[in-house]
Amino acid sequence: MHLYGETIAGLHARLRRREVSAQEITRSVLDRIDSLNGLLNAYITVTPDEALAQAREADRRLASGNAPGPLCGVPVALKDLLATRGVRTTCGSRMLERFVPPYDGTVVRLLREAGAVLVGKTNMDEFAMGASNETSFFGPCRNPHDPERVAGGSSGGAACAVAADMCIAAVGTDTGGSIRQPAAYCGVVGFKPTYGRVSRFGLVAFASSLDQAGPITKDVTDAGLLLQVLCGYDPLDSTSVNLPVPDFSACLLDDARGLRFGIPREYLVEGMDAEVEAAFRQAGRTLEEAGAVPVEVSLPYTPYAIPVYYLIATAEASSNLARYDGVHYGYRAEGPFRNLREMFERTRAEGFGPEVKRRIMLGTYALSSGYYDAYYRKAQQVRTLIRRDFEEAFRHCDVVLAPASPTPAFRIAEKIHDPLQMYLLDIFTAPVNLAGLPGISVPCGRTRGGLPLGMQILGRPFDEGTVLRAAFAYEQRSGFARGGPPG
Amino acid sequence: MKVDLPAVEHVAMLARIELREGEREGYAETLSSILAFFDRLKAVDTEGIPPTSHVLDLIDALREDRRAPSLDVDEALQNAPDRADRFYRVPKIMD
Numbered sequence: 126m127h128l129y130g131e132t133i134a135g136l137h138a139r140l141r142r143r144e145v146s147a148q149e150i151t152r153s154v155l156d157r158i159d160s161l162n163g164l165l166n167a168y169i170t171v172t173p174d175e176a177l178a179q180a181r182e183a184d185r186r187l188a189s190g191n192a193p194g195p196l197c198g199v200p201v202a203l204k205d206l207l208a209t210r211g212v213r214t215t216c217g218s219r220m221l222e223r224f225v226p227p228y229d230g231t232v233v234r235l236l237r238e239a240g241a242v243l244v245g246k247t248n249m250d251e252f253a254m255g256a257s258n259e260t261s262f263f264g265p266c267r268n269p270h271d272p273e274r275v276a277g278g279s280s281g282g283a284a285c286a287v288a289a290d291m292c293i294a295a296v297g298t299d300t301g302g303s304i305r306q307p308a309a310y311c312g313v314v315g316f317k318p319t320y321g322r323v324s325r326f327g328l329v330a331f332a333s334s335l336d337q338a339g340p341i342t343k344d345v346t347d348a349g350l351l352l353q354v355l356c357g358y359d360p361l362d363s364t365s366v367n368l369p370v371p372d373f374s375a376c377l378l379d380d381a382r383g384l385r386f387g388i389p390r391e392y393l394v395e396g397m398d399a400e401v402e403a404a405f406r407q408a409g410r411t412l413e414e415a416g417a418v419p420v421e422v423s424l425p426y427t428p429y430a431i432p433v434y435y436l437i438a439t440a441e442a443s444s445n446l447a448r449y450d451g452v453h454y455g456y457r458a459e460g461p462f463r464n465l466r467e468m469f470e471r472t473r474a475e476g477f478g479p480e481v482k483r484r485i486m487l488g489t490y491a492l493s494s495g496y497y498d499a500y501y502r503k504a505q506q507v508r509t510l511i512r513r514d515f516e517e518a519f520r521h522c523d524v525v526l527a528p529a530s531p532t533p534a535f536r537i538a539e540k541i542h543d544p545l546q547m548y549l550l551d552i553f554t555a556p557v558n559l560a561g562l563p564g565i566s567v568p569c570g571r572t573r574g575g576l577p578l579g580m581q582i583l584g585r586p587f588d589e590g591t592v593l594r595a596a597f598a599y600e601q602r603s604g605f606a607r608g609g610p611p612g
Numbered sequence: 613m614k615v616d617l618p619a620v621e622h623v624a625m626l627a628r629i630e631l632r633e634g635e636r637e638g639y640a641e642t643l644s645s646i647l648a649f650f651d652r653l654k655a656v657d658t659e660g661i662p663p664t665s666h667v668l669d670l671i672d673a674l675r676e677d678r679r680a681p682s683l684d685v686d687e688a689l690q691n692a693p694d695r696a697d698r699f700y701r702v703p704k705i706m707d
Contacts, residue, residue, distance in 0.1 A: 225691060227683055227687040227688065227690060227691075228683070320667050320668065321667075321668050334665065360673075360675060363670070363672075363673035364668060366668065426656075428652070429653055429656060431649075432649065432650035432652060432653050433653070435646070435650070436650060436653075443627060447628075450628075451693055452692070452693070452700050452702055453691070453692060453700065454691030454693075455691070456693070457693035460703060462703045464703060464704065464705065464706070465703050465704070465705045466628070467630075467703075468702065468703050469628045470628050470629060473627075473628055473629045473630070474629050474630035474631070474632065477629070482629055483639070483642060485627050485629065486620075486623050486624065486627055486639055487643060487646065487647075489623050489626050490615070490623045490643065490647075493622075493623065493626060496613075499613075499654075500647075500650065503656075503658060504653065505663030505665060506656075506658035506661040506662070506664075507653055507656050507661075508663070508664040509661050509662055509663065509664045510656070510658070510661060512664060512667065544642060544646065545645060545646055545649055548646075560667065561667030561668070586667075
């Protein structure tokens with residue numbers, strides 16, 4: 126096998142036996158990026174010089190045997206909204222096309238300390254607003270299983286890069302499904318941790334009560350390994366939670382005996398894609414064979430999750446994105462201007478793309494005088510009811526199963542002109558962010574046409590361990606471990 | 613909820629986004645259809661339900677008031693679209 130096709134766990138052993146060097150692995154991944162990025166557009170920025178320098182340093186640390194770190198020598202890709210010192214961080218937007226952060230985000234610092242080799246910044250929907258990667262200023266990322274189709278979004282580039290072996294693993298972010306849905310569309314594993322588990326410092330904000338970074342990997346074992354590096358308390362993030370982080374590798378047991386998994390009645394809805402439904406039902410049977418026990422649960426407020434999510438996320442976005450004013454950093458329109466306000470208004474009209482402006486407008490409307498109670502406050506109240514749905518469900522089961530998306534990857538340009546249809550794709554993922562829960566997406570089959578399908582396993586707050594245990598046991602039996610790269 | 617043209621202009625003003633020819637009608641149509649879908653929330657009885665602004669039981673997170681190094685001025689200004697000396701430069705504020 127080519128080195129680029131390896132997993133973190135696979136490389137770990139080979140690096141420590143000194144069978145391969147970090148520089149060989151990094152060159153293999155960089156060559157792979159070179160040969161595929163023109164077609165797939167997974168990366169916005171590739172950093173070969175920095176990567177090779179980091180690989181040399183990793184080789185030195187490995188040779189000295191001096192605490193090389195859990196990711197030492199492993200090429201990792203970062204979604205392009207994680208602040209990287211000295212490497213531009215665009216957020217997929219014209220607004221930040223030339224923005225070079227003067228600091229590293231906490232997630233990036235942790236990866237460096239773990240010895241990871243950072244190969245580049247991956248494509249994404251502009252400011253993480255989208256489910257198809259089509260709103261990127263840098264053009265859509267394509268699905269490695271069918272380049273006429275979307276990779277999903279908003280972490281489409283990260284999922285595509287992992288699936289096409291253009292990195293060994295990646296870090297994405299998830300506000301309403303942006304790790305789990307593209308992972309499903311590309312046939313890889315994506316994990317959104319509990320809100321508060323991973324620091325948001327240096328993560329460009331979209332909706333601050335929902336955003337969370339997490340791993341996108343080739344299998345469940347790697348998800349656990351990367352999660353271990355990312356999780357932990359950070360005083361630089363006021364919503365970071367100071368709880369001990371368990372040893373996730375101890376959760377990677379092929380043992381699901383006695384584990385109760387809930388299947389929400391509302392998730393088997395009329396009109397769902399037949400192949401998605403069949404794969405999802407089969408996944409439940411596979412878990413049963415592993416000794417887990419099915420339980421029917423109900424999440425009655427599911428039909429309200431999309432309005433609640435889009436009111437809260439756009440309201441928070443309208444506030445967060447007010448900082449892009451053409452003064453401190455980022456794009457500024459060409460003058461002359463009559464006054465400062467005209468400069469703000471033209472800068473924002475030109476610097477943001479259509480979907481970002483639509484969401485800012487929607488969020489501003491929901492927060493504006495006269496509509497605040499009817500929309501924003503109402504959405505926050507129904508958010509409470511959605512959280513209670515999950516609390517009640519978790520009284521009867523240890524994990525909840527859900528499809529990752531109502532459809533497999535769709536064709537580029539098929540849905541982009543109908544925002545509401547695009548929003549509805551988040552029906553199985555957005556409720557998880559509203560409730561702040563941990564959730565993994567794992568490959569659970571293919572369509573007849575060969576497109577990957579994904580299933581989510583959701584857990585109680587801060588119970589990532591049980592989610593990993595269920596996912597690992599499922600992966601061992603599903604036959605879909607390693608959704609497989611194209612060709 | 614129907615969003616009319618004056619409402620679009622008002623919201624664009626609040627959001628500081630300049631509207632182009634034809635955009636008013638586009639926003640009025642899409643925002644109206646999205647909000648019409650969101651209006652299903654009105655059917656939910658939320659009497660006495662507390663709002664969730666955050667899933668965590670947050671308390672103020674204040675650090676110790678202690679001096680620590682911060683970015684130097686040049687680093688902080690390196691991404692500014694326009695600067696003069698140690699300052700951001702902007703168009704005149706008053707008409």
